[in-house]
Amino acid sequence: MPSRRALSVLLAAVIGLFGLTATPAQAAPAFKAPYPCGQQWTYSHHSAEVRLALDFVRSDGGSTAGTPVLASASGTAYRYYQSGGAGNYVVVDHGGGWQTYYFHLAAFSISHGQGVSQGQQLGTTGSTGNSSGAHIHYEQLYNGVGQTIRINGVSLAPYPGSYYQKYLTSDNGCSGQSGKYWVDTFANAPGYASPTSTTQTGTLYAGTNYVFCKVWGREIRDGSGNYNHWWLRTDLDVGPANQYVSAYYLSRWGNDEARDNNGTVIPNC
Known part of the structure; x- marks a missing residue:
């Protein structure tokens, strides 16, 4: 009977031969939505996006264009430009083989190689590069391979093929x-x-x-x-x-109120 090690080597060879994606050995960070607290966005997936990306647009009445794009988890951020594709985009390396990608930014808010915390602004939502309208193209990768996107540990699969079928409200940066x-x-x-x-x-x-x-x-x-x-x-x-x-x-609150988008009362200075 083959040894356990020999079986592991054989399994790895089969995975490589058929292009299958193995379960990540390094647990993913606790990723949050890539936009500010309390905002609701809708998302969709295009079959041409081979890395299991999702595109997000705002669905709560606010403007998609110009909205801050936030780091899903802490890491080191790198900024790039690709005229015929991603436009202005940021890659955040979270360590352990995990990265997140944020495409089509209108502008950058970080420097190349800057350390960022979860919820820190990376840029603003735009439509640079090969894009037909303002949106966040968002990816989660493990060792360079696209993964099904999970927010707060919950998978967003099965992906919808168009907007306004599924929605996600952010808790990134909530409550201070x-x-x-x-x-x-x-x-x-x-x-x-x-x-x-x-x-x-x-x-x-x-x-x-x-x-x-x-x-x-x-x-x-x-x-x-x-x-x-x-x-x-x-x-x-x-x-x-x-x-x-x-x-x-403030757009959402009344006289002598001061709350954030999630309804949390902003503390006194």
């Missing part, structure tokens, strides 16, 4: 992971050095943004009776870091 709370803003928000200042220092663009904490300050009110006294500390898109914008600009 990495000290950040993700929020949606409905308009460009002026930034100030303090919650009582009236001298604008910059602008936070409309869309999905991170904030750190909140402070009670001067009232912002419109002609329709909407108002807010909370101010959110954040890094502006134009202007210095650690400035304040009014929670009035």
Whole structure:
């Protein structure tokens, strides 16, 4: 009877001969969705994508284009460009043979070879390269071989062949992971050095943004009776870091509320 070692060698040879994918020997990281907390996206798979990739577009009423693309797990991030295919894309090496890929970015938010934490912004969603519209093309690879995508340990298979059949709500970066709370803003928000200042220092663009904490300050009110006294500390898109914008600009909440996209109350500074 062949030895156990001989059987293992024979099995490996058969796997290599027929191009089969063996079960990964190194457990996968606890991957999370590649977009901010509380957002719902729909996903689909094209048969031409041989590495078991999924394409994601936003389905909760927010804009897909410009939404932050987040690291699914911690690792080392590398940025690349491919004009006829992936466009601007990032590869995160998680160690142990595991990598994730993020294609078609509008812009990068990291430097080449930078260490990143889970939930850290890698770039913004776009349509660069061979793409017909803004989306996140997302892959999980083990030793260079595409794997069925799992989020929070749950497989997303069987994959749908078109959007709006299956949906995924993100918990990446929720409740202050990495000290950040993700929020949606409905308009460009002026930034100030303090919650009582009236001298604008910059602008936070409309869309999905991170904030750190909140402070009670001067009232912002419109002609329709909407108002807010909370101010959110954040890094502006134009202007210095650690400035304040009014929670009035939050898309999802009402008067004198300051919650993230997941409904968590943003802590006091």
